[in-house]
Ligand SMILES: Nc1ncnc2c1ncn2[C@@H]1O[C@H](COP(=O)(O)OP(=O)(O)O)[C@@H](O)[C@H]1O
C-alpha cells in the first residue's frame with residue numbers, strides 16, 4: 001500500500017491551469033523528489049495536500065483512507081508536515097518556545113515544558129538534528145533554523161515531511177549535512193517529499209522522482225535507473241545545455257570599468273549592512289557575487305544602482321566618481337540595473353507591457369522623432385522582446401499586474417538589456433525563470449561583455465555563477481570574504497567555506 005496517493009488533481013488559477021490531472025504516489029520510508037521547472041505546479045500540488053488549496057478535481061488517499069484536508073492544522077493532525085521556503089519561526093523566542101507555540105497540551109490542562117524539552121532532545125538525537133532547545137532563534141544560522149522547522153514538524157507527529165526547495169538557502173557543506181539528515185529520517189521509516197529543480201541534488205539524495213512539466217505529471221522514475229540527462233529531458237523536454245559558456249576575454253591590463261572602494265552602508269543597532277567592500281570590474285568581465293541569500297548582496301546592488309546611499313566609500317565609473325549621481329544619471333551613463341524584487345522596484349504594474357518596455361526609451365530615437373512617439377517602432381520592438389524572452393502574455397497591451405512573477409521579471413530584463421548597457425548590475429537575474437528564458441538571459445548578459453562592457457552578477461545559484469563568471473567574490477555578513485579566479489582548479493569547497501563566513505586566507509591556510 002502506498003502511504004500517499006494523489007489521483008488526477010486539477011487546480012486552476014485565473015488564466016493558468018497549475019495542476020492538470022496530476023498523479024503522485026509516495027511510499028513509506030522513501031525520499032521522493034518532486035522535480036520541475038519554475039511554474040511547473042510543484043508548490044500548488046503540495047499546498048493542496050497540506051490543506052492550503054482545495055482542488056477542483058481529483059482524489060487524495062492518505063494511509064489508505066480518502067482525505068481532503070481543508071486546513072494545515074488538519075494535515076498536521078494527520079501526520080503531514082511542511083517546511084516552506086520562508087521559515088515561519090518567531091525570531092526572538094527560543095527553539096523550545098517555537099516548537100511549543102500553538103500546541104495544545106495532550107490530555108493535560110498544562111503543558112509540561114521540561115518533558116517537551118526532553119522529548120525534543122530525544123528526537124534531535126535520533127535524527128541527527130542537533131540544535132540547542134534553549135537557543136534564541138535569531139542567533140541560529142539558516143541551516144539550524146531549518147532543523148528547528150523540521151523538528152517542529154516531527155514533534156507534531158509528522159510521518160511525511162514536505163520540504164519546498166530546502167537547499168536554496170544552504171551552503172554546499174550545509175547541503176551535504178542536510179542530505180545526511182534526510183537519509184537518517186528515511187532509514188527511521190519517515191517519508192520525505194523533496195521539491196527541487198536541481199538535478200544533481202535529486203540524483204544524489206532521492207529514491208524516486210516524479211517529474212512535473214507545465215502542470216502535468218510526466219512520470220515517476222527510480223533514481224538508480226535514471227540519469228541526469230534523462231531527468232533533464234523529462235523536465236524540460238530536451239537536453240540541458242551542459243558545460244561552461246563561451247566567455248569573451250576580460251581585459252585585466254586595462255583600467256577598471258568600475259571601481260568600488262571601501263563601501264560601507266550603516267544599519268540599525270551599530271551593525272553595518274555593508275562593510276568595507278572593495279571590488280574592481282574590468283572591461284569584458286563578468287564578476288560573480290556568490291553567497292547565501294541575505295548576506296548583503298541586495299544592499300550592494302542597491303548602493304551601486306543608487307537606490308540606497310552608502311555611508312562611506314566611493315564608486316568610480318570610467319575614472320569618474322559617480323557617488324553623487326542619481327539612478328537616472330547612472331542609467332544614462334550606460335549602467336543598467338536588474339533588481340531582485342520585481343514588485344518593489346522596476347515595474348509600473350498598472351501600466352501595459354509595452355509601456356513598461358518603453359519606460360527608459362520613450363524620448364530616444366527611433367522611438368521618438370521630433371517629440372512624437374513612433375508607435376510602429378515601439379510595437380515592433382515590444383513584439384520582439386515578447387518573442388526573445390518568451391514572455392507569456394495575451395498581448396503587448398496586457399497590464400503587467402496580471403502577468404505571473406516570472407513573466408514580469410522577463411519584462412525588466414528585456415527593458416534593461418535591450419538598451420545595450422556597458423555595465424549591468426544583475427541581481428538574481430534568472431530566479432523564477434524557466435530554463436529556456438534563463439539561457440537566453442545568460443547569453444545576453446555575456447554579450448554585454450563582448451564590446452568591453454562588464455556584468456556584476458549577483459546570484460545565490462552557484463552553478464550559474466560558476467558557469468558564467470570570470471572571477472567570483474563571496475559575500476558573508478555584508479563583507480567580501482575574498483575574490484577567486486573561476487577556473488578548473490577552483491574547488492566548490494573553497495566557495496562553500498567562504499559562504500559560511502571564512503576568509504579566503506583562512507581557507508587557503
Ligand atoms: N496563488 C496563485 N494565484 C495565481 N496563480 C498562481 C498561484 N499560485 C501559483 N500560481 C501559478 O500556477 C503555476 C504553478 O505555480 P507553482 O505551483 O508555484 O509552481 P512551482 O512550485 O513548480 O514553481 C504558475 O504559473 C503560477 O504563476
Ligand SMILES: [Mg+2]
Nearest residue numbers: 042043044164
Ligand atoms: Mg514552488
